[in-house]
Amino acid sequence: NVLRIGLIPADGIGREVIPAARQAIEALGSAIPKTEFLDLDAGFEYFQKHGKALPEATLQKLKEECDCAMFGSVSSPSTKVAGYSSPIVALRKAMNLYANIRPVVSTSTKPEVDLVVVRENTECLYVKQETLEKTADGKQVAKATRVITEHASKKIAQMAFKIAEARPRKHLTIIHKSNVLSITDGLFRESVREVAKDWPGVTVAEQLVDSAVYKLFREPGVFDVMVAPNLYGDILSDAAAALVGSLGVVPSINAGDHFVIGEPVHGSAPDIAGQNKANPIASIRSAAMMLRHLGYDDAALRIEKAVDTVLVEGRLVTPDLGGKATTQQVTDAVLKLI
Amino acid sequence: NVLRIGLIPADGIGREVIPAARQAIEALGSAIPKTEFLDLDAGFEYFQKHGKALPEATLQKLKEECDCAMFGSVSSPSTKVAGYSSPIVALRKAMNLYANIRPVVSTSTKPEVDLVVVRENTECLYVKQETLEKTADGKQVAKATRVITEHASKKIAQMAFKIAEARPRKHLTIIHKSNVLSITDGLFRESVREVAKDWPGVTVAEQLVDSAVYKLFREPGVFDVMVAPNLYGDILSDAAAALVGSLGVVPSINAGDHFVIGEPVHGSAPDIAGQNKANPIASIRSAAMMLRHLGYDDAALRIEKAVDTVLVEGRLVTPDLGGKATTQQVTDAVLKLI
Ligand SMILES: CC(C)[C@H](C(=O)O)[C@@H](O)C(=O)O
Ligand SMILES: CC(C)[C@H](C(=O)O)[C@@H](O)C(=O)O
Numbered sequence: 001n002v003l004r005i006g007l008i009p010a011d012g013i014g015r016e017v018i019p020a021a022r023q024a025i026e027a028l029g030s031a032i033p034k035t036e037f038l039d040l041d042a043g044f045e046y047f048q049k050h051g052k053a054l055p056e057a058t059l060q061k062l063k064e065e066c067d068c069a070m071f072g073s074v075s076s077p078s079t080k081v082a083g084y085s086s087p088i089v090a091l092r093k094a095m096n097l098y099a100n101i102r103p104v105v106s107t108s109t110k111p112e113v114d115l116v117v118v119r120e121n122t123e124c125l126y127v128k129q130e131t132l133e134k135t136a137d138g139k140q141v142a143k144a145t146r147v148i149t150e151h152a153s154k155k156i157a158q159m160a161f162k163i164a165e166a167r168p169r170k171h172l173t174i175i176h177k178s179n180v181l182s183i184t185d186g187l188f189r190e191s192v193r194e195v196a197k198d199w200p201g202v203t204v205a206e207q208l209v210d211s212a213v214y215k216l217f218r219e220p221g222v223f224d225v226m227v228a229p230n231l232y233g234d235i236l237s238d239a240a241a242a243l244v245g246s247l248g249v250v251p252s253i254n255a256g257d258h259f260v261i262g263e264p265v266h267g268s269a270p271d272i273a274g275q276n277k278a279n280p281i282a283s284i285r286s287a288a289m290m291l292r293h294l295g296y297d298d299a300a301l302r303i304e305k306a307v308d309t310v311l312v313e314g315r316l317v318t319p320d321l322g323g324k325a326t327t328q329q330v331t332d333a334v335l336k337l338i
Numbered sequence: 339n340v341l342r343i344g345l346i347p348a349d350g351i352g353r354e355v356i357p358a359a360r361q362a363i364e365a366l367g368s369a370i371p372k373t374e375f376l377d378l379d380a381g382f383e384y385f386q387k388h389g390k391a392l393p394e395a396t397l398q399k400l401k402e403e404c405d406c407a408m409f410g411s412v413s414s415p416s417t418k419v420a421g422y423s424s425p426i427v428a429l430r431k432a433m434n435l436y437a438n439i440r441p442v443v444s445t446s447t448k449p450e451v452d453l454v455v456v457r458e459n460t461e462c463l464y465v466k467q468e469t470l471e472k473t474a475d476g477k478q479v480a481k482a483t484r485v486i487t488e489h490a491s492k493k494i495a496q497m498a499f500k501i502a503e504a505r506p507r508k509h510l511t512i513i514h515k516s517n518v519l520s521i522t523d524g525l526f527r528e529s530v531r532e533v534a535k536d537w538p539g540v541t542v543a544e545q546l547v548d549s550a551v552y553k554l555f556r557e558p559g560v561f562d563v564m565v566a567p568n569l570y571g572d573i574l575s576d577a578a579a580a581l582v583g584s585l586g587v588v589p590s591i592n593a594g595d596h597f598v599i600g601e602p603v604h605g606s607a608p609d610i611a612g613q614n615k616a617n618p619i620a621s622i623r624s625a626a627m628m629l630r631h632l633g634y635d636d637a638a639l640r641i642e643k644a645v646d647t648v649l650v651e652g653r654l655v656t657p658d659l660g661g662k663a664t665t666q667q668v669t670d671a672v673l674k675l676i
Contacts, residue, residue, distance in 0.1 A: 076517035076546075080524045086517055125484065130521035140488040142525040146463065150478040177569075179414035179424055183468035186418045187480040208414075210576040211605070217555060217580035231515075235573060238548040242555035267549070 001033045003294075006062050006069030010043035010087065012268025013278035014072020020280030020331040021070050021262065021287040024303050027338040031299040032291065038066060042087040044075040054087035059094055062259070068290050069261045070283070071254075073268040085128065091261065092121045097254035098152060099159045100233060101289070102265055104240035104250055107311045113243045115223040116167075118160040119233025120188075121254055123147045126230045148184040148229060153191035159255070160192070160227035161199040171224035172196075174206040175232050188229050213239050237265055246320040248279025249311065251286035253293055260293045262286035272319075276326040279318040281307055284334055306337035339371045341632075344400050344407030348381035348425065350606025351616035352410020358618030358669040359408050359600070359625040362641050365676040369637040370629065376404060380425040382413040392425035397432055400597070406628050407599045408621070409592075411606040423466070429599065430459045435592035436490060437497045438571060439627070440603055442578035442588055445649045451581045453561040454505075456498040457571025458526075459592055461485045464568045486522040486567060491529035497593070498530070498565035499537040509562035510534075512544040513570050526567050551577050575603055584658040586617025587649070589624035591631055598631045600624030610657075614664040617656040619645055622672055644675035 005025065009018040022037060040058040047053040053074075062069055074088055091097070100119040106112055129145040164172045174192045176185035189206065196204050207215060209232045215222060216239050228236055241250040247266040254261040264282030272278060285307055292300035310316060316333045317323030325333075343363065347356040360375060378396040385391040391412075400407055412426055429435070438457040444450055467483040502510045512530045514523035527544065534542050545553060547570040553560060554577050566574055579588040585604040592599040602620030610616060623645055630638035648654060654671045655661030663671075 074517075080516065080520050080528075085520075089518060126518060128518065130519065132521050132525070140525055142486045142522040144484040144486075144519055144522040146482040146484060148480045148482075178418065179412075180427060180464060180466065181468065181482055182418050182423075183470050184480040184482040187470070187478055190418075210573050213551065213573055214576040214580045214585060217577065234548050235551055238552040239555065239577065242552045247552060 002036055003033045003068075004036045004038060004066045006038045006040045006066040008040045008042050008058065008069060009072040010268070011045050011075040012073055012270050012273040013266075014043070014074070014268055015273070016276065016278045016327050017264060017280045017283035018070055018072045020327060021283040023331055023335055024284045024338060025287050025291070027335045028299045028302065031302060032296050040069070042071075042074075042091070044077060044084065047084050051083065053084055054090045054094075059091075062095065068259065068294060070287060070290065071261050071263040072283070073264065073266060075268040075270055088263070089126055089128070092254050093126075095256055095259050095261070096122065097256040097259060097261060098122050098155050099255045100252055101159070101163065101255060102233075102237040102240075102250060102252040103289075104237065104244055106244045107308055113220045113240065115220065115240060116163055116225045117233055117237040117240060118156060118163060118225060118227045119237065120152055120156040120228065120230050122230070123149060123152050124230030146181075146184055148188050150187060150191050153188045154195050156227060157192040157195035160225055161195060161202055164202045164225040165199060167224060169224040170202045172202050172204050173212070173223055173226045174204065175209050175212050175226055175228035175236065176206065177209050177232070179208060185229065192227055209236070212236060216240060216243065241265055246279060247282070248318060248320040249281045249285070251282050251289050253286065253289045255293055260290050262290035276328060277319055278327050279320050280327050280331045280334075281311070284331070302338050303334075306334045309337055310334050340374055341371045341406075342374045342376060342404045344376045344378045344396075344404040346378045346380050346396065346407060347410040348606070349383050349413040350411055350608050350611040351604075352381070352412070352606055353611070354614065354616045354665050355602060355618045355621035356408055356410045358665060359621040361669055361673055362622045362676060363625050363629070365673045366637045366640065369640060370634050378407070380409075380412075380429070382415060382422065385422050389421065391422055392428045392432075397429075400433065406597065406632060408625060408628065409599050409601040410621070411602065411604060413606040413608055426601070427464055427466070430592050431464075433592075433594055433597050433599070434460065435594040435597060435599060436460050436493050437593045438590055439497070439501065439593060440571075440575040440578075440588060440590040441627075442575065442582055444582040445646055451558045451578065453558065453578060454501055454563045455571055455575040455578060456494060456501060456563060456565045457575065458490055458494040458566065458568050460568070461487060461490050462568030484522055486526050488525060488529050491526045492533050494565060495530040495533035498563055499533060499540055502540045502563040503537060505562060507562040508540045510540050510542050511550070511561055511564045512542065513547050513550050513564055513566035513574065514544065515547050515570070517546060523567065530565055547574070550574060554578060554581070579603055584617060585620070586656060586658040587619045587623070589620050589627050591624065591627045593631055598628050600628035614666060615657055616665050617658050618665050618669045618672075619649070622669070640676050641672075644672045647675055648672050
């Protein structure tokens with residue numbers, strides 16, 4: 001019984017935080033099966049050298065040789081680069097990781113926040129169906145298609161209700177903008193409402209995406225689980241992260257029915273990359289989420305408790321949290337407690 | 339010389355705050371030309387009675403008899419209602435009010451915020467081209483088209499640079515998500531960058547929309563003017579509003595080359611409608627912005643100074659700002675100072 005874990009650091013600080021996550025998993029010892037790590041390529045830097053952001057070999061190894069994976073972060077080109085397309089977006093789609101689950105929880109900071117953004121992860125504007133045309137007078141007109149299906153909306157709703165049901169408050173807020181997008185967001189909302197019938201123990205509310213961001217800043221306590229189409233979920237999870245001190249502590253998993261990829265919510269942070277300054281917490285927590293998703297609850301809890309202790313102590317934290325500790329120092333502090 | 343102002347209170351607290359704005363304009367006396375007010379219909383409640391959310395007569399009177407207008411706020415139906423479509427979205431398009439200008443400024447509250455969201459106001463997902471189909475197995479698939487044109491992007495860029503150039507910091511941030519939407523948001527970004535060549539005195543930065551919301555909560559001081567496609571602008575202005583205490587103080591204008599409509603950024607707030615609790619400040623400030631747009635700078639300044647004084651004093655404020663004053667008490671306090 002071996003647990004095979006793909007590691008895709010990709011760009012920037014991904015190369016520093018994924019090794020930290022690996023160390024945390026290794027520190028678990030016999031709490032999980034014997035592990036095997038596979039180093040896999042992807043990212044913008046890889047694209048610049050090899051012309052592919054997500055090589056076939058990476059996808060194939062994930063599908064054929066891995067039980068799960070950890071993804072770091074990707075840089076985006078500062079102007080349009082022909083042939084480049086975000087590897088994490090491609091990966092989510094290729095492995096049908098339809099749910100992006102992003103718990104945002106405050107430890108030492110105020111206001112108290114304890115919510116989960118459950119983001120649909122395969123469609124909306126992320127289908128990347130875009131066209132560019134020219135009008136008669138030579139002006140450019142670009143179009144993108146936003147796709148919302150009943151199927152994916154119900155899948156993500158199921159996942160969101162399952163998560164909500166397992167939480168003390170059992171409350172779900174549907175995020176949409178159906179006052180403008182009555183058909184696409186209307187379908188999302190109705191699909192979630194239909195799934196709601198199977199979950200009578202969960203209370204359901206809804207909020208327009210613009211109001212939700214406002215409310216998040218003003219009264220974050222009203223939210224428990226939020227279920228959102230892809231782009232709104234992207235924005236909301238960053239907004240929520242701002243409330244708990246730093247994106248550097250917010251983890252996520254990309255989950256499907258057959259595979260799971262842990263991924264810190266932060267980006268590749270080119271400004272601090274390679275300086276041993278990146279916060280490893282988001283990545284370490286993502287590893288814990290990944291393990292819990294696979295059924296290793298005790299192992300996940302051990303990592304999470306260690307992280308919480310380090311954060312609550314607040315002595316050894318990276319610059320994003322106002323501290324001076326390095327990536328490795330924070331990682332070591334966590335490892336010692338696992 | 340008469341200034342003819344259309345008044346469209348529409349739904350909910352719109353009916354309380356538009357009269358407040360009217361009183362503020364009337365209090366200006368001879369600082370502006372003689373005014374004439376035209377009461378115009380629109381809104382969800384009007385739709386429920388008459389089957390139209392934006393009657394032809396309203397549009398026609400705006401076009402033929404008004405110099406400018408004030409719009410209140412619209413309620414949205416809680417489930418899809420056949421034939422209903424948001425009147426404010428329709429109005430922006432019908433009058434080609436391509437710029438939605440939303441200054442967000444803190445007075446007494448921390449952190450210090452002083453920024454302007456310049457939102458494209460006619461395209462993006464707001465073109466409302468949506469379709470609904472069924473797959474072979476009977477599942478629904480909804481699609482929406484997002485349109486970004488070089489023409490509209492350059493128009494809004496011109497407006498944003500003009501605004502930025504007139505401010506002390508002269509700094510503009512382009513908001514986009516071109517790491518995913520390389521063609522549509524790519525075109526938006528490139529169009530703004532091209533217009534930038536004509537404004538060498540303005541510094542230009544850019545930020546992905548998710549990071550921008552994060553940054554807005556963490557370091558609002560980095561932003562001066564933000565230019566954004568329609569939907570991102572909608573979300574960002576609500577996010578920014580949360581930083582200055584309440585949506586109830588944030589004004590906007592919908593501006594085109596030939597017409598301007600003042601509009602508070604808040605919604606119709608059905609929970610407090612009809613109770614004389616709504617904050618009239620956003621609406622009164624929107625009236626000032628509308629007047630400034632028409633060239634009545636002194637009149638605008640008089641209203642704005644009166645509002646700022648009331649806010650800084652902080653004695654007479656509505657419940658959204660933690661006070662107990664009524665809509666009319668706040669309005670009266672402002673009127674006295676105009
Ligand atoms: C890097 C980018 C494509 C990605 C997204 O938009 O999904 C990121 O912002 C995230 O939230 O994981
Ligand atoms: C009412 C709604 C259609 C509108 C919008 O999305 O533009 C509102 O949120 C706003 O910001 O003015």
